[in-house]
Amino acid sequence: MSSIIDVKNLTRRFGEFTAVDNLSFSVEKGEIFAFLGPNGAGKTTTIKMLTTLLKPTSGEIRLDGHDPIHEQNEVRKSFGIIFQDPSLDDELTAYENMEFHGVLYGVEKTVRRARIEEFLKVVELWDRKNDLVKHFSGGMKRRLEIARGLLHHPKILFLDEPTIGLDPQTRNHIWSYVQALNKKEGITVFLTTHYMEEADRMADRVAVIDHGKLIAIGTSAEFKEKTKTSTLEDAFIALTGNTIRAEEVNAQDAMRMHRRAWGGRS
Amino acid sequence: MNVIYILWLRQLKRYTRSKARMIGSLGQPLLFLLALGFGFGPIYEQAGGGDYFQFIAPGIISMGILFTAVFSGIEMIWDRQFGFLKETLVAAVSRTQIMFGRTLGGATVAFIQGLAVLVLAVLFGFRPQSLALLPVAFAAMFLTALLFTAFGTAIASRMEDMQAFPLIMNFVMMPLFFLSGSLFPLQGLPAVMTDIAAINPLSYGVDALRATLVNGSYFGLGIDFLVLSIMTACMIVLGSRLFSKIQL
Numbered sequence: 098m099s100s101i102i103d104v105k106n107l108t109r110r111f112g113e114f115t116a117v118d119n120l121s122f123s124v125e126k127g128e129i130f131a132f133l134g135p136n137g138a139g140k141t142t143t144i145k146m147l148t149t150l151l152k153p154t155s156g157e158i159r160l161d162g163h164d165p166i167h168e169q170n171e172v173r174k175s176f177g178i179i180f181q182d183p184s185l186d187d188e189l190t191a192y193e194n195m196e197f198h199g200v201l202y203g204v205e206k207t208v209r210r211a212r213i214e215e216f217l218k219v220v221e222l223w224d225r226k227n228d229l230v231k232h233f234s235g236g237m238k239r240r241l242e243i244a245r246g247l248l249h250h251p252k253i254l255f256l257d258e259p260t261i262g263l264d265p266q267t268r269n270h271i272w273s274y275v276q277a278l279n280k281k282e283g284i285t286v287f288l289t290t291h292y293m294e295e296a297d298r299m300a301d302r303v304a305v306i307d308h309g310k311l312i313a314i315g316t317s318a319e320f321k322e323k324t325k326t327s328t329l330e331d332a333f334i335a336l337t338g339n340t341i342r343a344e345e346v347n348a349q350d351a352m353r354m355h356r357r358a359w360g361g362r363s
Numbered sequence: 364m365n366v367i368y369i370l371w372l373r374q375l376k377r378y379t380r381s382k383a384r385m386i387g388s389l390g391q392p393l394l395f396l397l398a399l400g401f402g403f404g405p406i407y408e409q410a411g412g413g414d415y416f417q418f419i420a421p422g423i424i425s426m427g428i429l430f431t432a433v434f435s436g437i438e439m440i441w442d443r444q445f446g447f448l449k450e451t452l453v454a455a456v457s458r459t460q461i462m463f464g465r466t467l468g469g470a471t472v473a474f475i476q477g478l479a480v481l482v483l484a485v486l487f488g489f490r491p492q493s494l495a496l497l498p499v500a501f502a503a504m505f506l507t508a509l510l511f512t513a514f515g516t517a518i519a520s521r522m523e524d525m526q527a528f529p530l531i532m533n534f535v536m537m538p539l540f541f542l543s544g545s546l547f548p549l550q551g552l553p554a555v556m557t558d559i560a561a562i563n564p565l566s567y568g569v570d571a572l573r574a575t576l577v578n579g580s581y582f583g584l585g586i587d588f589l590v591l592s593i594m595t596a597c598m599i600v601l602g603s604r605l606f607s608k609i610q611l
């Protein structure tokens with residue numbers, strides 16, 4: 098098999114703080130790859146660098162053979178992404194958000210119309226398609242984001258905590274859909290999640306990072322064996338320790354805001 | 364083309380859905396038009412300047428365009444804060460296209476706003492000198508709108524939030540407006556004032572409107588269009604540059 102994502106010695110600093118620390122790994126073509134780690138581990142930052150949104154401090158990236166820094170357009174053609182943070186236009190309707198995305202990604206009109214209907218039905222928003230997104234509940238917005246992210250079929254699909262805040266039914270629905278997409282069209286899936294059973298069920302391979310560093314990479318079975326645990330969740334905790342990250346992250350965020358307030362660009 | 368159209372459409376939809384904004388942004392031009400237009404009218408006429416209301420109307424139309432245009436450009440900061448910007452940034456579309464589509468949309472909105480001020484002015488007694496020149500006036504209005512929307516977008520590309528907005532309002536937009544000859548004739552002013560007006564791009568928009576709507580040009584209509592076109596092109600290029608440098 099050949100790899101479709103190659104990361105070598107990837108580092109990203111914000112001021113003195115190192116969010117991603119000398120990370121190296123690769124993802125095989127057609128693989129479902131789970132990228133796990135506690136809050137603030139550097140998952141989203143890594144995805145931003147892979148998807149041309151953020152420049153690395155140092156290191157090398159190849160996405161489908163292209164470099165996200167110098168060949169942005171080629172790279173952008175190869176992936177689709179569902180962001181962790183909201184990215185909808187609240188002042189547009191659900192349908193308009195979908196349409197906007199479809200046109201922006203050059204999905205041909207008949208296919209676009211058909212898929213918009215299909216996906217809005219999958220996430221049960223078809224009845225609400227002409228409502229402004231600002232009147233949607235959090236979960237409805239999330240579902241719309243997912244429907245929109247699946248509208249075009251790229252080579253690589255990045256899913257940054259796609260199922261956060263969704264009910265179990267919808268989560269199952271979405272994961273089965275992603276799995277089918279992976280099987281049928283050979284789309285490579287790069288996902289992050291804090292639901293370990295999702296990662297266990299979905300992923301061919303799992304990488305765990307903490308404090309920006311790669312701690313372990315392998316199959317879920319290998320993880321359990323190595324840590325002598327019976328679930329991926331226990332293996333994850335064994336690997337990353339028991340401390341809660343929110344406090345550390347908050348301390349860092351506070352420092353960051355402090356720096357900003359004093360005019361430093363972080 | 365399709366991409367530019369959908370970006371244009373989005374700006375327009377956002378604008379037409381916000382009735383409060385449409386009406387609200389007419390308030391300031393209307394106030395200036397009536398208070399200054401009628402307030403200074405008698406003095407201006409005594410001093411031999413002619414009809415001040417006729418004189419000031421093109422200036423106030425330009426003001427309406429300037430403010431709406433810069434606002435629509437700067438609106439991009441909201442996209443950044445509400446997250447929608449990410450959606451456009453990862454699309455495999457050239458940054459120039461994105462910049463152009465947005466700017467075209469914002470400029471259309473600002474142009475409509477300018478038209479609305481023109482209609483209001485006519486309701487209060489403004490009379491354009493010639494209907495035949497109206498299309499030329501519209502062209503000048505649209506160019507002005509394009510120029511300042513691109514300007515707003517360029518600024519927004521460099522800003523993370525709205526905190527610097529009052530700064531821009533007071534140190535950029537107000538001076539642009541007040542030092543453009545929109546409220547007073549440039550003829551016979553001290554050299555400092557005319558020099559400042561000459562490097563202020565809005566002056567050429569105002570001048571072009573005055574040339575076409577009421578017949579009285581300072582720079583000459585040809586120069587007006589030349590400067591406006593060059594400045595607009597430069598601003599779109601600069602805007603695209605800054606836009607493509609955005610990181611999240």
Ligand SMILES: Nc1ncnc2c1ncn2[C@@H]1O[C@H](COP(=O)(O)OP(=O)(O)OP(=O)(O)O)[C@@H](O)[C@H]1O
Nearest residue numbers: 111116135136137138139140141142143349353363
């Ligand atoms: N623009 C920024 N400026 C400064 N620090 C940042 C910035 N973006 C991220 N960080 C910091 O980098 C670290 C990693 O953040 P990141 O968002 O990648 O974490 P994550 O693994 O996605 O966490 P989560 O599971 O909570 O989503 C955090 O400590 C965060 O505060």
Ligand SMILES: [Mg+2]
Nearest residue numbers: 140141142181
């Ligand atoms: Mg994250």
